[in-house]
Amino acid sequence: MTTTFFLVRHAAHDDVGRFLAGRADGVALSEPGRAQARRLGTRMAREDFSTIYASPRQRAQQTAAAIAAANGGGPVRTADELDEVDFGHWSGKTFDILNGDPGWRRWNSLRSLARTPGGETMLNVQQRAFAFIETLAADPGDRRLVLVSHADVIKSVVSHVLGLPADAWPRFDVAPASVTTVVLGEWGAKVLTLNEIIP
Template identity: 60%
Template sequence: MTVTFLLVRHAAHDDVGRYLAGRRPGVRLGVEGRAQAARLGARMRRERFGRILASPRERTQETARAVAEAAGIDTVETAAALDEIDFGRWSGHDFETLDEDPDWRRWNEDRGHAATPAGETMEHVRFRIVSVMERLQAEGAAGAVVLVSHADVIKAAVCDVLGLPLDRIDRFDIAPASITTVVAGAWGAKLIGLNEVVA
């Protein structure tokens, strides 16, 4: 069964790029993020998909609901495997503070081997999202499926498809409210579109 995966990064919260939100509760879309989500929903009307799965974080759920409403889909399924990286004690800190932490610097310099304070590695993140995609394919998901997640989680999936080492995730961007398209079949998987940003 061939499945098209539309990997969507959540729209922006008010402080995106200023601090590490991680799995902190209560991080919701800001004014610009809600506008991004509305534009994303309008763009996604052109796609034919029957299911939407989203990370448990509020910002991904809000983005997924905007897409679902635009597409006339009643249910957004929550998938823990699409969750943000578990950054542990780093969550909630601004990047200036984090840059002083040698463990944070190592995480960013050696994503293929380093772990967060919570013990999560990029390999585990890759395993999580790829497992969801493989399960949906095995279930015979028809047509296209939307997966709403986070930048580095989507980057891990792209690295897997392209056969890139995980420490190469800084070679490409995944912007807020962007769409990355992967087609998977019995023959494997290929990247069709990367980081489509809806204007």
């Protein structure tokens, strides 16, 4: 038997690309992001999934709620394992400020060894996210699941499945409101789709 995971990056908020949202409070979807989330709901309606799990961040919860609303209004289960990277003291800072920080530059060039200030490493992120996926895959009752998370978390899962190092993260994109499909079975795991962008 196999379990299919639809890894959904949350839709856009107002400051995508301007500051590092991380785990900062109050980062909600923008109006275009809410429209993206509604389109995601329509897209996911053809997948016949059983359950939606989402990061506790507001933007992920809003995205998951839109998917649920378009698919019968079932509950969204919050999963801390899908939470954004704990960026520690970097959360909420603009990229203009971060780009002057040697630690930030090291993080982006050598994530396999770097740690965020007061936060976690990408290997920590990968371990918690993939362990959660393995736990869900072991449950015979759930075969098709939606997991709403964040770009770096999804990238860490994809890298693990493909046998790529943590430092391979810049080699592929995971855009806001995109869907990446991963399948797990007794034979292992594989990526079926990557960064499917909903028009």
